[in-house]
Amino acid sequence: MSTEISSETVAELQELMARYPQPRSALLPMLHLLQAVEGHVTTDGIELCAELLDISAAEVSGVATFYTMYKKHPVGTHHVGVCTNTLCAVMGGDAIFDRLCTHLDVGNDETTADGAVTLERIECNAACDFAPVVMVNWEFFDQQTPDSAVELVDALRSGQDVVSPRGATVTSWREAERVLAGFEDGRVDEGPAAAGPSLVGLEIARDRAWSAPSAKGGEDS
Amino acid sequence: MTDVLTPVLTRNWADDRAWTREAYEAQGGYQALRMALDTVQREGGPDELIEQVKDAGLRGRGGAGFPTGMKWGFIPQDNPKPKYLVVNADESEPGTCKDIPLMMASPHTLVEGVIISCLAIRAETAFIYVRGEVLHVVRRLRAAAREAYEAGYLGENVLGTGKRVDLVIHAGAGAYICGEETALLDSLEGRRGQPRLRPPFPAVEGLYACPTVINNVESIASVPSIVSGGVPWFTGMGTEKSKGYTIYSLSGHVRRPGQYEAPLGITLRELLDLGGGMREGSEVKFWTPGGSSTPILSAEHLDVPLDYEAVAAAGSMLGTKALQVFDQTTSVVRCVLRWTEFYKHESCGKCTPCREGTWWMTQVLQRLDAGAGRDGDIELLLDLCDNILGRSFCALGDGATSPITSAIQYFRNEFEAGMRTPSWELFPPERSVAWASPVGDEAAEVTEGARA
Numbered sequence: 001m002s003t004e005i006s007s008e009t010v011a012e013l014q015e016l017m018a019r020y021p022q023p024r025s026a027l028l029p030m031l032h033l034l035q036a037v038e039g040h041v042t043t044d045g046i047e048l049c050a051e052l053l054d055i056s057a058a059e060v061s062g063v064a065t066f067y068t069m070y071k072k073h074p075v076g077t078h079h080v081g082v083c084t085n086t087l088c089a090v091m092g093g094d095a096i097f098d099r100l101c102t103h104l105d106v107g108n109d110e111t112t113a114d115g116a117v118t119l120e121r122i123e124c125n126a127a128c129d130f131a132p133v134v135m136v137n138w139e140f141f142d143q144q145t146p147d148s149a150v151e152l153v154d155a156l157r158s159g160q161d162v163v164s165p166r167g168a169t170v171t172s173w174r175e176a177e178r179v180l181a182g183f184e185d186g187r188v189d190e191g192p193a194a195a196g197p198s199l200v201g202l203e204i205a206r207d208r209a210w211s212a213p214s215a216k217g218g219e220d221s
Numbered sequence: 222m223t224d225v226l227t228p229v230l231t232r233n234w235a236d237d238r239a240w241t242r243e244a245y246e247a248q249g250g251y252q253a254l255r256m257a258l259d260t261v262q263r264e265g266g267p268d269e270l271i272e273q274v275k276d277a278g279l280r281g282r283g284g285a286g287f288p289t290g291m292k293w294g295f296i297p298q299d300n301p302k303p304k305y306l307v308v309n310a311d312e313s314e315p316g317t318c319k320d321i322p323l324m325m326a327s328p329h330t331l332v333e334g335v336i337i338s339c340l341a342i343r344a345e346t347a348f349i350y351v352r353g354e355v356l357h358v359v360r361r362l363r364a365a366a367r368e369a370y371e372a373g374y375l376g377e378n379v380l381g382t383g384k385r386v387d388l389v390i391h392a393g394a395g396a397y398i399c400g401e402e403t404a405l406l407d408s409l410e411g412r413r414g415q416p417r418l419r420p421p422f423p424a425v426e427g428l429y430a431c432p433t434v435i436n437n438v439e440s441i442a443s444v445p446s447i448v449s450g451g452v453p454w455f456t457g458m459g460t461e462k463s464k465g466y467t468i469y470s471l472s473g474h475v476r477r478p479g480q481y482e483a484p485l486g487i488t489l490r491e492l493l494d495l496g497g498g499m500r501e502g503s504e505v506k507f508w509t510p511g512g513s514s515t516p517i518l519s520a521e522h523l524d525v526p527l528d529y530e531a532v533a534a535a536g537s538m539l540g541t542k543a544l545q546v547f548d549q550t551t552s553v554v555r556c557v558l559r560w561t562e563f564y565k566h567e568s569c570g571k572c573t574p575c576r577e578g579t580w581w582m583t584q585v586l587q588r589l590d591a592g593a594g595r596d597g598d599i600e601l602l603l604d605l606c607d608n609i610l611g612r613s614f615c616a617l618g619d620g621a622t623s624p625i626t627s628a629i630q631y632f633r634n635e636f637e638a639g640m641r642t643p644s645w646e647l648f649p650p651e652r653s654v655a656w657a658s659p660v661g662d663e664a665a666e667v668t669e670g671a672r673a
Binding site: 122 | 360
């Protein structure tokens with residue numbers, strides 16, 4: 001457990017603290033960064049945050065246990081979240097989750113024996129028009145089926161390149177956590193601006209030559 | 222007549238590299254900021270911007286529909302403390318999926334809105350609190366903020382005017398409750414995301430006990446269009462008390478789920494007709510107008526104008542305009558159970574009615590879902606809801622009762638059936654999935670094959 005947290009990491013944690021009017025505001029990003037470094041929230045990480053922010057370890061622990069993205073156990077190389085909130089569940093999320101449990105031989109919040117994939121049921125991830133939705137390291141994989149989800153996790157386990165249809169090439173859960181903490185990874189220009197259902201209304205409007213009124217001179221259509 | 226669909230915020234989403242400053246500027250981006258800076262430096266000053274947004278009648282697009290300009294006006298300008306703008310980008314209300322695609326496709330629309338809004342309320346620091354579970358959106362926001370600094374739109378001297386606006390992109394860590402504005406503030410201060418007692422309201426004592434405005438992404442993103450389009454342009458769309466355009470998010474058993482931007486007041490029937498209606502062989506059974514916390518409506522409500530007043534008159538709330546549509550294959554008991562499990566999972570634990578009540582309701586609903594309901598369970602659910610609604614600390618508890626009371630109102634017989642028959646026998650789940658036909662047997666085969 002007592003992995004040494006490097007001085008570079010400490011410097012980055014301090015960099016995050018300096019971004020806010022009050023340093024404690026950086027606690028959530030700091031915990032994201034420590035997950036990137038350590039693979040989960042560790043006792044060492046909690047104590048380091050407490051020391052840097054001059055608050056108690058209990059206070060940091062209270063925060064780390066409140067939010068579902070912070071993990072108390074090591075996470076696999078990839079985090080696979082299946083939305084089983086109502087709409088996705090009805091549209092197939094339950095069937096996808098069941099199939100992945102069987103295929104990977106894991107239950108909720110468990111990691112495959114090879115350490116490649118941690119499977120988790122997740123709540124609504126704000127992509128209901130793409131239901132059912134699966135997230136890999138918090139990148140969108142839209143309109144999934146049990147078969148496509150199995151293909152997806154098999155590709156992840158075999159180390160193939162996997163690309164989100166509305167995002168970047170999948171890296172690892174730890175690398176994703178580093179971006180969430182506040183450090184860019186140069187992948188912002190990958191993927192489209194929008195795709196599929198995001199563009200439905202716009203496409204119908206264009207087909208029918210509909211638009212908002214023009215700003216000057218009232219209505220133009 | 223205004224057109225049926227009026228893309229404003231979604232207009233550039235199909236543009237090449239729409240997320241970049243270059244693309245945003247090429248379609249007129251940041252011109253509204255220049256106009257706002259002119260306004261601020263004229264006689265009317267920042268108050269004139271607040272008046273514009275008030276006169277436009279922009280109402281909060283995050284669910285509550287509170288007038289945005291009025292919220293801005295509550296900031297005590299004689300208070301010497303710093304003022305803050307916080308954008309609520311913690312989009313997590315089940316069914317709601319408009320802010321995420323907006324920030325993914327055109328983050329600069331939001332950044333421009335942030336800067337203008339800061340000028341109006343005289344804030345020098347803004348935060349975008351985005352939920353953590355959307356990696357690529359976080360990338361796009363960070364890059365947009367960086368580009369805006371590079372172009373001089375953000376920083377200590379906005380476009381050479383001497384105005385200062387700093388912007389911090391802050392990723393959350395998975396907690397629905399942080400969409401509640403005071404819980405969001407606690408979270409942004411590095412604490413557990415639990416709501417605060419009001420008063421004091423955030424306008425007086427918000428972030429770091431300083432005057433703070435918290436607005437939804439879509440509300441702030443609408444501000445540049447109001448500044449550049451003008452008040453009459455904005456109020457020319459929508460209905461009498463629900464002005465302007467907005468994004469409706471259609472999902473579920475419909476032929477073309479997706480984002481539809483229209484003047485407030487369009488109906489679900491009109492939206493469905495635009496997208497070719499329901500999927501093959503499917504008819505509307507029930508739907509949410511604005512996420513799971515808004516009472517469900519049924520097929521008899523297809524012609525209710527989707528504005529704040531008409532949806533309220535129909536017994537629900539416009540909410541986030543998240544239209545989740547379920548067809549006749551769907552068990553309402555199963556859906557209500559799953560939503561209730563969600564509220565149970567997300568209850569922050571601060572107040573007893575919500576913390577305990579959502580657990581109790583889940584237990585009762587699990588029985589009904591399994592066909593093992595007991596005599597009096599429906600009355601027990603209604604009694605529990607009665608003890609939560611209006612007695613919980615924040616709107617999460619209230620919202621948890623909405624699906625239950627409304628579903629019992631419209632589909633009581635299904636809850637009664639839950640005394641004897643499991644939901645999965647009455648409504649086989651394999652008929653509801655996206656890859657199934659609601660009428661054919663092939664559905665069952667596909668799912669069986671998938672499970673093998």
